[in-house]
Amino acid sequence: MTHNEHRLMGCSSDEEPGAGTMIFPQIGSHDQAVSNRSSEFIRRYFPLTNVTSWNDWRWQLRNSFTTAEALSRVMTLTDDEKNTLHRLKNRLPLRVTPYYLSLIYDSEPGAPLRRTMIPTSGEMIITEAEKADPLDETGSSPVPGIIHRYPDRALFTVTQFCSSYCRYCTRSHSVGKLGHLTKDEWEIAFRYLEEHTEIRDVIISGGDPLTMNNKKLEYLLSRLRSIKHIEILRIGTKIPAVLPQRITPQLVSMLRRYHPLFLSLHFTHPDELTKETRRACEMLADAGIPLGSQTVLLKGINDYPATMKDLMHKLLTVRVRPYYIYQCDLIPGSSHFRTTVETGIDIIENMRGHTSGYAVPQFVIDAPGGGGKIPILPSYVVESGPEKWVLRNYKNNRYTYPNKK
Numbered sequence: 159m160t161h162n163e164h165r166l167m168g169c170s171s172d173e174e175p176g177a178g179t180m181i182f183p184q185i186g187s188h189d190q191a192v193s194n195r196s197s198e199f200i201r202r203y204f205p206l207t208n209v210t211s212w213n214d215w216r217w218q219l220r221n222s223f224t225t226a227e228a229l230s231r232v233m234t235l236t237d238d239e240k241n242t243l244h245r246l247k248n249r250l251p252l253r254v255t256p257y258y259l260s261l262i263y264d265s266e267p268g269a270p271l272r273r274t275m276i277p278t279s280g281e282m283i284i285t286e287a288e289k290a291d292p293l294d295e296t297g298s299s300p301v302p303g304i305i306h307r308y309p310d311r312a313l314f315t316v317t318q319f320c321s322s323y324c325r326y327c328t329r330s331h332s333v334g335k336l337g338h339l340t341k342d343e344w345e346i347a348f349r350y351l352e353e354h355t356e357i358r359d360v361i362i363s364g365g366d367p368l369t370m371n372n373k374k375l376e377y378l379l380s381r382l383r384s385i386k387h388i389e390i391l392r393i394g395t396k397i398p399a400v401l402p403q404r405i406t407p408q409l410v411s412m413l414r415r416y417h418p419l420f421l422s423l424h425f426t427h428p429d430e431l432t433k434e435t436r437r438a439c440e441m442l443a444d445a446g447i448p449l450g451s452q453t454v455l456l457k458g459i460n461d462y463p464a465t466m467k468d469l470m471h472k473l474l475t476v477r478v479r480p481y482y483i484y485q486c487d488l489i490p491g492s493s494h495f496r497t498t499v500e501t502g503i504d505i506i507e508n509m510r511g512h513t514s515g516y517a518v519p520q521f522v523i524d525a526p527g528g529g530g531k532i533p534i535l536p537s538y539v540v541e542s543g544p545e546k547w548v549l550r551n552y553k554n555n556r557y558t559y560p561n562k563k
């Protein structure tokens with residue numbers, strides 16, 4: 159593929175009906191109905207669009223909202239939002255799919271999903287500790303596209319494009335900007351993974367890898383699968399939340415040919431668990447793909463125990479296992495999103511023991527400067543020593559475990 163083809167990925171046709179092998183026909187039988195919210199949005203603002211177009215992920219990409227003017231046609235922007243939108247030059251651009259905007263357009267300023275997508279002036283305030291590349295991913299990048307920080311796994315950023323841009327994106331220094339990998343750089347990345355036989359786990363990330371078309375994704379997966387020492391593959395994506403139309407029977411039957419393949423899904427708030435998104439997760443789960451979730455802790459958006467618990471419970475009902483909650487990284491203009499570490503600890507404290515262990519993710523801080531993910535737990539250990547450990551449970555009762563010599 160050429161540099162240009164890579165940039166235009168997602169726009170070529172690879173999904174004519176019948177493409178891909180339908181091994182499990184029931185995967186395609188999920189009813190692709192449109193939720194009431196989206197129906198109302200289509201009726202009001204896309205009256206000439208039929209449901210087939212709306213459900214076509216390429217239509218969603220082509221019709222995504224990228225300017226203040228486009229947004230103003232479907233929603234009332236505040237002056238603060240409007241002014242900020244006009245000051246995004248050289249920053250993370252605006253991009254929201256029509257589907258995701260249908261969850262936002264009639265909400266109040268300050269509503270959770272609205273704040274994650276529509277910039278406000280808080281984004282213009284840069285504080286001292288903030289850095290363009292807060293995790294120093296550049297410092298752990300031996301070749302373009304590869305971030306090799308841990309001994310046995312590597313992250314491969316295969317695209318800088320997303321269907322919708324999160325205002326708090328950790329990679330906002332690179333995501334949404336030019337500088338995609340060239341064909342040669344892809345080959346250099348594959349060669350690096352081939353030569354490093356200690357790598358048994360590759361995380362395909364970006365940007366959002368599922369914005370690439372099936373042909374290109376399959377090339378990537380088959381190329382990685384041809385490397386014998388790579389045991390598991392993972393894809394990190396927000397697609398089921400922002401562009402669930404992308405999860406087609408063709409995509410799913412292609413993905414399932416590259417098992418063991420895991421998906422890490424990015425979710426922010428229970429409002430994202432619509433009929434469309436639930437259907438997308440169920441299709442992926444039916445294909446035997448283990449699904450985990452990742453959530454960034456965001457002030458005023460999801461930093462309440464009840465909101466987070468609701469999100470985790472809803473995810474479990476569509477077979478997504480909560481994996482990580484992240485403390486928000488120190489990216490430029492993130493102070494209005496960041497909350498205290500104690501807030502995250504309190505959320506875990508309110509879940510562990512009170513609800514299914516499967517609903518409780520790991521709360522982590524990705525160490526500024528590149529130390530990797532560090533788990534943060536409420537302190538359940540009251541006292542420890544060679545004789546005994548004194549522990550407290552979720553009700554704050556104390557128990558002693560006699561230590562074995």
Ligand SMILES: *Cc1c(COP(=O)(O)O)cnc(C)c1O
Nearest residue numbers: 305306307308311312313361531
């Ligand atoms: C998060 C991350 C991983 C994967 O970490 P796990 O804890 O195994 O999920 C790998 N590489 C980098 C650079 C990461 O940021």
Ligand code: SF4
Nearest residue numbers: 320323324327365396
């Ligand atoms: S989906 Fe992920 S990579 Fe894309 S903008 Fe959001 S946080 Fe960044």
